[in-house]
Amino acid sequence: MKINKENVLKALESISAPGEGKNIVESKAVLNVMTFGDQIDIDLKLENPTLQARKKIEVNILKIIHEQVYEKAKIKVNFKILPSKKSENRTKVMSIPGIQNVIAISSGKGGVGKSTVTANIAVTLSKMGCKVGVLDADIYGPSIPTMFDVDGARPRSIEVDGKSKMKPIENYNVKVLSIGFFTKPDQAVIWRGPMASKALNQMIFDAAWGDLDFLIVDLPPGTGDIHLSIVQSLPLTGAVVVSTPQNVALSDAKKGITMFQNKNIKVPVLGIVENMSYFSPPELPENKYYIFGKRGAEYLANDKKVPFLGSIPIVQSVREASDYGHPASLQENSSIAKEFENVTKNLVSEVLLRNKNLPPTKVVEITNLVGCEAIKS
Numbered sequence: 567m568k569i570n571k572e573n574v575l576k577a578l579e580s581i582s583a584p585g586e587g588k589n590i591v592e593s594k595a596v597l598n599v600m601t602f603g604d605q606i607d608i609d610l611k612l613e614n615p616t617l618q619a620r621k622k623i624e625v626n627i628l629k630i631i632h633e634q635v636y637e638k639a640k641i642k643v644n645f646k647i648l649p650s651k652k653s654e655n656r657t658k659v660m661s662i663p664g665i666q667n668v669i670a671i672s673s674g675k676g677g678v679g680k681s682t683v684t685a686n687i688a689v690t691l692s693k694m695g696c697k698v699g700v701l702d703a704d705i706y707g708p709s710i711p712t713m714f715d716v717d718g719a720r721p722r723s724i725e726v727d728g729k730s731k732m733k734p735i736e737n738y739n740v741k742v743l744s745i746g747f748f749t750k751p752d753q754a755v756i757w758r759g760p761m762a763s764k765a766l767n768q769m770i771f772d773a774a775w776g777d778l779d780f781l782i783v784d785l786p787p788g789t790g791d792i793h794l795s796i797v798q799s800l801p802l803t804g805a806v807v808v809s810t811p812q813n814v815a816l817s818d819a820k821k822g823i824t825m826f827q828n829k830n831i832k833v834p835v836l837g838i839v840e841n842m843s844y845f846s847p848p849e850l851p852e853n854k855y856y857i858f859g860k861r862g863a864e865y866l867a868n869d870k871k872v873p874f875l876g877s878i879p880i881v882q883s884v885r886e887a888s889d890y891g892h893p894a895s896l897q898e899n900s901s902i903a904k905e906f907e908n909v910t911k912n913l914v915s916e917v918l919l920r921n922k923n924l925p926p927t928k929v930v931e932i933t934n935l936v937g938c939e940a941i942k943s
Contacts, residue, residue: 674818676787679841702744715891731774763795804836811862837873876909
């Protein structure tokens with residue numbers, strides 16, 4: 567048989583397009599066919615197939631052309647990969663209806679007080695009149711239930727728009743979900759990355775969060791699977807990095823900032839919070855002892871050109887409040903509550919600037935903030 571475009575196209579009608587009931591010619595997956603003697607070049611466009619699927623199509627093309635056109639033909643198949651329509655649709659619905667801003671709070675290493683800062687920022691936002699939720703994404707070391715005095719609580723199932731959803735546990739006017747609600751206190755979570763990511767996605771998308779001005783996500787320390795799952799699942803408004811002034815902590819915090827600023831992630835870093843900045847003995851309140859170093863996180867913020875949101879001193883009542891499940895920010899008119907209020911106001915100011923200055927297609931507007939307008943001034 568003579569090799570020409572018509573013969574090749576006729577042969578290709580025997581091959582089905584992946585995921586469709588049509589063949590690759592009818593579905594217009596075949597962009598072009600060129601023949602040069604015994605050489606055949608075929609250009610195909612496919613929607614994001616796996617490597618295995620591409621290989622299978624290529625093998626089928628070679629087999630059918632060798633059988634129906636010319637058994638010694640030299641065939642080259644060129645693939646043009648298009649984004650999957652399903653992927654596009656999935657991306658569009660990743661944002662959670664009713665949630666205005668999603669703030670991730672991270673740390674380069676453990677033990678720097680990230681969850682303590684998360685809990686107190688959430689409570690402070692609530693005191694300012696904002697509707698707030700906290701997602702405890704620290705799958706392997708959930709501590710948010712303890713800090714909100716809801717250990718042992720179990721979210722119940724409710725029906726929302728005909729679908730069964732988890733109702734977050736609420737305390738101090740903050741809605742909370744954590745893997746700690748679904749495990750025993752002494753039970754270790756021994757999961758591989760995919761299992762942890764699946765559990766996390768269920769808490770994000772199968773929960774009845776309702777209308778929130780802020781969803782605060784308490785990330786695990788470091789950089790890993792959970793961090794990638796979050797940035798792939800949620801359109802983050804931005805991230806906050808918590809560190810102590812110690813060089814070891816700052817080195818890891820720098821890696822966390824670099825992760826969010828990676829060209830493939832591009833999550834705005836809203837600022838750095840320095841925890842355990844200094845210690846002032848009650849009997850010498852004017853004295854400041856910089857146990858872990860002085861202004862290290864502030865210097866890091868300047869070096870990385872990200873905002874410095876403020877510093878939190880070492881205060882015994884902060885530790886005690888966290889252990890008792892009564893965040894220190896709830897202590898009216900206390901000096902430590904004012905420190906957290908300062909950090910939180912700076913954070914909200916950065917959120918407002920971020921939302922104002924980004925291109926319209928990426929803006930996450932802050933709207934309907936009941937009582938939050940006072941923060942702008």
